[in-house]
């Protein structure tokens with residue numbers, strides 16, 4: 473387990489002392505930009521990098537919007553999670569429906585693909601299908617949010633029903649304002665009545681015990697400078713302990729393993745790590761050589777998802793240009809991953825001893841794709 477602290481409420485940097493955790497890493501950045509979303513997009517891109525490279529990430533933060541970065545990080549690993557979203561609020565507004573224009577009230581809707589596209593464009597986030605989202609104990613809902621929920625596949629359950637978990641990998645998001653405001657005085661958007669700290673703890677530990685939690689967020693959505701960190705410390709400690717314990721179960725779950733023997737371009741999974749936008753080409757090339765072939769897709773122009781090995785990925789879209797991996801083989805044999813070498817790499821990226829080997833592999837992949845195209 474890796475504890476990543478993103479000490480922000482929206483674009484405001486908060487003191488680390490507001491978060492009762494010992495972080496393995498603090499993710500922060502100078503924020504620039506005209507609009508709110510352009511200011512935070514770069515930060516969430518860094519969060520995505522951190523999540524994609526950290527084993528079993530737990531993100532501790534001061535708002536819910538950071539979830540955009542967390543989900544994009546999971547997607548970079550080839551994980552398409554179901555979302556269990558514990559929150560007193562729906563977070564289902566659009567810029568048009570929101571009376572307050574509070575960005576935190578729009579984030580779940582943005583994960584579904586609605587609203588401002590800036591963060592998705594920067595981080596490569598792709599929409600999560602609404603039927604994979606479960607809203608737990610959201611009770612302070614506005615009219616437009618109720619209307620949306622009435623005919624959307626997003627499910628809404630009380631905290632007692634959170635024992636039934638969705639299939640596959642889970643992203644567990646805990647906005648601590650889901651707790652009854654009387655038990656946690658000092659929240660930014662308090663709502664009472666609601667579940668006790670104990671009830672939230674039980675529900676969250678139940679989800680963690682499945683061993684399928686790919687990432688967890690703990691959103692400490694309180695006003696700075698009050699007693700909340702002290703009240704919440706024990707709960708957070710227990711959640712972190714449970715997350716660490718569930719790691720061993722998760723490690724044996726094939727669903728959450730990184731894509732094996734993978735290498736690719738910007739933002740893609742490579743071996744056990746992820747190549748970020750700032751990774752040196754030489755390093756990318758070295759990884760590609762070590763794997764000889766990559767499983768998944770290569771893309772010249774922008775990050776694309778690398779599907780889990782052995783599981784067919786999404787079909788190529790016209791805007792995505794692929795390397796010589798020849799998708800025909802994948803179509804012909806269901807379940808077989810595409811093979812090929814990321815052709816963003818050039819032999820000039822390599823030191824002379826490996827250059828010939830690289831050229832041979834590239835030639836082999838090219839012949840392979842020609843053979844299979846015919």
Ligand SMILES: [Mn+2]
Nearest residue numbers: 536559563647
């Ligand atoms: Mn929230």
